[in-house]
Amino acid sequence: MKLKVLMLAAIGTLAMQSVWAANISVTEAWARATMPGQKVSGAYMQIRSDADARLVSASSPAVPRVEMHEMRMDGDVMRMREVKAIDLPKGKTVSLEPGGFHIMLMNLPKPIAAGDVIPLILTVESGGKRQTVEVKAEAHGVGNAMPMQHHH
Secondary structure: OHHHHHHHHHHHHHHHOOOOOOOEEEEEEEEEOOOOOOOOEEEEEEEEEOOOEEEEEEEEOOEOEEEEEEEEEEOOEEEEEEOOOEEEOOOOEEEEOOOOEEEEEEOOOOOOOOOOEEEEEEEEEEOOEEEEEEEEEEEEOOOOOOOOOOOO
16 A cells, blocks of 8 residues: 555656756857867856756767866866766856856867857756757857956
8 A cells, every 4th residue: 555655656746847848048158269270169158947957968060079078176276077967956047157167169170260150059958858959159259258257
C-alpha cells in the first residue's frame, strides 16, 4: 500500500512541473573582434530564465568549435577551464562576461571584424527538457567593448 502512495506522490510531483520550456531571455550579446591570425575569441551576454535551468551547450554555424569556459582566480593566478554547464537560477540574470563565465569561439576560419554578427545557438535544459535559443552576438573592437562597470 505504501508503495502505491509513493508512486502517486511521485506522479503528482512530475505533473506539477510545467511541461512548458523556461522563458529564456538573452540580452547584450557581443563577441570580441579579433586581430588577423587570431583563432580564438569570446562571446558574452546576459541570460535570464524564469525557471531554474542550465546552459548545457553553445554552438555556432559560423565557428567550428564553441566551448563554455569559466575564468576564476586560483590564489593569485587567473585560470580558465572548460565547464559542462552554467547554472541559470530562476529569475536571476547570469552574466557571461570577460573574467567570468563566457563562451569561447575557437578555430575561427577568419578574423572577426567589429560589426560582424556571430550567430550562436544556446542549448538550455530545464525540467528535463532541452530547448535552443538563437542569439546574434555583434562583434566589438577591443577599444570599444561594452561599457565597463567600474569597481571602486
